[in-house]
Amino acid sequence: MSLPRTTPHRRSVNRALSALALLALTAGAVTACSDSNTSESKHAASPEAGQTAGQTAGQTAGQASEAKLRMIDNGGHRLAFHVTQGHGSTIVLDSGGGEDSSYWNNLVPQLHAATGATVVTYDRAGLGKSDVVPGPWKVESAVSDLEAGLKQLGVTKNVTLVSHSQAGEIATYFAKENQKMLSGAVLVDANLPPLFTDAQIARLVAFSQPQVDAAKKDPDDPQNRQLISTSESFVSTNKAFHKATWPDAVPATVIVSEKTPFDGSPEDAQRWRDAAATFVHDGPGRTLVTAKGSSHDVPQDSPDLVLKEIEGMVAAQR
Secondary structure, X not given: XXXXXXXXXXXXXXXXXXXXHHHHOOOOOOOOOHHHHHHHHHHHHOOOOOOOHHHHHXXXXXXXXXXXXXXXXXXOEEEEEEEEXXXXXXXXXXXXXXXXXXXXXXXXXXXXXXXXXXXXXXXXXXXXXXXXXXXXXXXHHHHHXXXXXXXXXXXXXXXXXXXXXXXXXXXXXXXXXXXXXXXXXXXXXXXXXXXXXXXXXXXXXHHHHHHHHHHOOOOOOHHHHHHHHHHHHHHHHHHHHOOXXXXXXXXXXXXXXXXXXXXXXXXXXXXXXXXXHXXXXXXXXXXXEEEOOOOOOHHHHXXXXXXXXXXXXXXXXX
């Protein structure tokens, strides 16, 4: 079952919580939501509002190939993988915290039409059509789920991994363990290890506590459930993540939003930008791209840029 539809304002707040609280348990309250509210209202009023001519053309071109649902078993729970079959390489799209595979619905047909590649999206445990796994969120489990899904789909090489927000954490560990599978990665305003110093972790925990407390009043809501489970392991998970390294053998394009997840906090916004710059500086084959004018929601605000960078990464590895 997909996430329930919400009003534009609630969806904006939920997205702030999922993209902030679940990516780093940052404070949705600290982030200014006015721009997002306006954008979401336009989208609600007209399904095609905000789409570029390229998006519309891409969707039309991709209509001939529809995504097929494959349910994958891993350790006793089932995960929903959606496969738009192509040829040659494979593009895997991993959503940010609290978002399921539907987040990429507009981009999938465009990518398929532009590259001819197989495009895979999936619902992480507890989201979309995937089973709920109780207990604290574990990045090791998330990595295992993605590995199991791709293995059972027969995907073993020439993979471009595209990771938004919290999925950057999954990508870091996945890349280290599957260097031969990956031909490259596009990290879209993603969690990166340099951000998570002890001081920043403590700051994020303090900011997020009101949102966590509010989520506990409605724990059955999928996004609230994800927020609660992430909060239970947040400190230990991100202390370890701060020490993680990206393998030099896997090239990466890092797209950082201009507004960052911390649009309401200049200090934290600068730390987010600095973390992206440090990550790119620390290894070979890494490129930093700024999504000008974009919020943290880069795939929705700047889809043409994301499409361009993914196309470029796929083409470079052929």
